Amino acid sequence: MIEPNGPLPPAVYWRRRVVAVGGTAIALVLIVLLLSWGADDSVTPSANNSGKGAVAESSPPPAGQQLANASSSSSASAEPSLSASVSAGGSSAAASSASSAASSSKPKPKPKPKPCAESTLKLLVQLGKPEYRVGERPEMNMVLTNAGQDPCVQDVSRQVRELVVTAKDSGDRLWSSLDCYPPKTNEKPVLQPGQQLSFELSWAGRTSAPGCPVNRETVPAGEYLVTAKIGKLASEPVPLRLR
The missing domain is CATH 1.20.5 (Single alpha-helices involved in coiled-coils or other helix-helix interfaces)
Structure with missing residues (x-):
């Protein structure tokens, strides 16, 4: 073959x-x-x-695989929203803390002082000297002190301040600083603890009466008392001698 x-x-x-x-x-x-x-x-x-x-042509995965895929896809889709919510919460918390810090850093307004209680005030009279000659003008000084622990408001307007001279023996009222000083003022200062206010005045040595009458007499030699008043508050009388 x-x-x-x-x-x-x-x-x-x-x-x-x-x-x-x-x-x-x-x-x-x-x-x-x-x-x-x-x-x-x-x-x-x-x-x-x-x-x-x-x-369309591929066969569906097993049920376990479907659950795993669904879980992983839901976790993946949930992560961005969770991150966003945490970020938003953090920024809002930071803004809230910044606002709290700003509000706490602002000084709180102090309460307005209340009117002074008479028990916290001390009023006294100071004389230039204890004895004057008839015809001289005795120097008088009214001193107001806040003896309390807190600031307070006190009315010391001209119409509430008064110096009064009385006879030591009889107590007769001879002169007042309000009789011949009609002008009014509006003085309501805040007195700090321990603060003093002083008001000086010289007396002409003549009598007076409410309305300031024209006929005023010279006060003769003798023993007298000078008292300071602010509203209802009065000082201890201070002796004044005229010779």
Whole structure:
């Protein structure tokens, strides 16, 4: 079977064998190529349609895998909102603390001082000297002191301040600083603890009466008392001698 036999020359038979073998090989190659193309065509739709087609044709994952995917996707979607809420809460807390710090740093307004109680005030009279000659003008000084522990408001207007001279023996009223000083003022200072106010006045040495009558007499030599008053508050009488 290997050596060609026949009436024709051996070379003819060898060429026929080569052609037959070559044709067979070509046929096999074509078959293989056709099979390969068929396989490629069957895979191509699922590869190219990786979107909707791939999802439709692919089988659903197991239930456990679905739960795991759902849990991971919900966690992933929840993380941004959680981060945002924490950030918003932190900023609001910082703003609240800054507002609290600003409000706490502001000094609170001090309460307004109340009117002075008589028990916290001390009033006294100071004379330039204890004895004057008749015709001289005795110097008198009214001193008001806040002897309390707190600031307070006191009315010391001209119409409530008064110096009074009385006879030591009889107690007769001889002169008042309010009789001949009709002008009124509005003086209501705040007295700090220990603060003093002083009001000086010189007396002409003559009598007076409410309304300041024209006929006023010179006070003769004798023993007298000088008392200071502010509203209902009165000082201790101080002796004054005229000679």
